Amino acid sequence: MFWGYALVVLAALLWSLIGPLTKxxxxxxxxxxxxxxxxxxxxxxxxxxxxLAGRSLRVAPGDLPWLLLFGLVCVAxxxxxxGWAVRTGGAALASxxxxxxxxxxxxxxxxxxxxxMTSVKLAAVALTMAGVACxxxxxxxxxxxxxxxxxxxxxxxxxxxxxxxxxxxxxxxxSTPAIFSYALPVGALAMLPFTDFGHRSAEAWLACAxxxxxxxxxxxxxxxxxxxxxxxxxxxxxxxxxxxxxxLLAFGLFGESFTPLGYFGAGLVLxxxxxxxxxxxx
Numbered sequence: 001m002f003w004g005y006a007l008v009v010l011a012a013l014l015w016s017l018i019g020p021l022t023k024x025x026x027x028x029x030x031x032x033x034x035x036x037x038x039x040x041x042x043x044x045x046x047x048x049x050x051x052l053a054g055r056s057l058r059v060a061p062g063d064l065p066w067l068l069l070f071g072l073v074c075v076a077x078x079x080x081x082x083g084w085a086v087r088t089g090g091a092a093l094a095s096x097x098x099x100x101x102x103x104x105x106x107x108x109x110x111x112x113x114x115x116x117m118t119s120v121k122l123a124a125v126a127l128t129m130a131g132v133a134c135x136x137x138x139x140x141x142x143x144x145x146x147x148x149x150x151x152x153x154x155x156x157x158x159x160x161x162x163x164x165x166x167x168x169x170x171x172x173x174x175s176t177p178a179i180f181s182y183a184l185p186v187g188a189l190a191m192l193p194f195t196d197f198g199h200r201s202a203e204a205w206l207a208c209a210x211x212x213x214x215x216x217x218x219x220x221x222x223x224x225x226x227x228x229x230x231x232x233x234x235x236x237x238x239x240x241x242x243x244x245x246x247x248l249l250a251f252g253l254f255g256e257s258f259t260p261l262g263y264f265g266a267g268l269v270l271x272x273x274x275x276x277x278x279x280x281x282x
Contacts, residue, residue, distance in 0.1 A: 004229025008238045011223035014215045016245035019091025020253050021211040022083050028204025032083030035208060037191045039079055042212030044184035051177035059178055066170045067182040074162055075187025080194075082156040089149025090256045093135065095246035096266045097153025102276040103128035104161035112165070120275055127272035134265025135258070176224055240273050 025035045051057040059067065085094035103125045109115040136150050227235050247266070250256040258266060 001230055004226045004235070005238060007222045007226030008230070008235045009241060011219045011226065012239045012241040013245055014219035014222070015239075015242045016095065016249060017215045018082070018211060019086050019095050019246050020249050021207045021215060022086045023091050023250075023254065025204045025207040025211070026083075026087055028201035028207065029198070030200055030204050030208070031196060032087050033080055033191055034195045034197070035211070036076070036079035036083045037188050037195045038208040039212045039216060040075055040184045040188040040191070042209060043216040044181065044188065046213055046217040047177045047180045047184065051175070051181045054175070054177065056175040056178050057181055059174060059182065063170060063174065064182070066166070067174075067179065068186050070166050070170075070179070071183035071186025072190050074159060074166065075183050076190035077159040078156055078163075079187065080191060081152055081159060085149065085152035085156050088146065088152055090250060091254065092247040092250035092256045092258065093149060094153050094156065095243040095250075096135065096269055097132065097150065098157050098160055099240070099243050099269055099273050100128050100132065100154060100157035101160040101164075102273050104158045105164050106276060108161060108165055124272040124275045127268045127275070131265040131268030131272065134268065135262045136265075176220060180220075240270060243270065 022032065022035050026032060030038075048057075082094060082098065085097065089097075106117070106121040106125055110117040110121070132150065132154065136147075223235070223239070243266070247256075247258075
């Protein structure tokens with residue numbers, strides 16, 4: 001069990017690097033869309049050999065349209081919106097708003113999967129909305145925060161929640177290499193028309209490489225390895241280390257800090273995540 005927790009903690013720490021690495025790449029001359037394009041493309045180069053080695057790339061013809069949709073919406077949409085959220089509002093804020101996903105899941109599951117909207121789920125949604133309001137009204141980052149930063153952060157959280165909805169219906173029977181070997185190139189191609197290429201600094205390329213190989217391919221591999229050893233609920237709770245770690249990194253590397261009201265709002269979002277996950281265990 002110890003190794004299960006250790007693997008999930010490592011995955012969460014790698015995910016917490018996404019915001020800072022994206023910001024480093026942007027500072028090196030890349031647009032958020034270009035960062036997302038290279039993240040998807042380079043991670044795909046890691047997943048395909050794994051899928052070929054494990055002979056796990058074959059999928060049923062009926063699954064292909066859903067994998068293509070997953071790549072278009074969940075890969076291009078999440079990678080792109082999260083990158084722009086980092087650019088407009090900072091790495092710390094983007095990471096906190098990404099974790100509004102459980103509240104979105106509760107609403108989507110109630111609307112489309114006929115799951116009951118319990119009092120705990122309502123409380124989690126209410127806490128999430130209150131937390132976002134505190135971060136926004138309190139000018140959560142550096143005393144200045146625009147609607148675009150909040151909107152993009154919420155959009156990334158909403159798209160992240162679709163990972164769970166897709167998984168509920170279509171993706172449980174497919175291996176991780178198969179899912180991403182098909183979805184990642186679709187996402188990259190979807191971003192290609194909006195990507196400007198040019199001379200970039202060595203730091204930008206290094207940030208993209210680490211982002212793709214460690215914070216995307218490596219983090220998912222570690223997380224699923226951890227899931228084989230511990231319960232999904234315990235893994236999900238442990239993974240909430242990500243926004244905390246990301247906020248600390250953003251403060252240390254870029255001087256990003258919340259106001260007291262912003263920290264209070266971020267805490268409410270994390271409490272909502274824990275409520276949702278712990279309720280699922282019961």
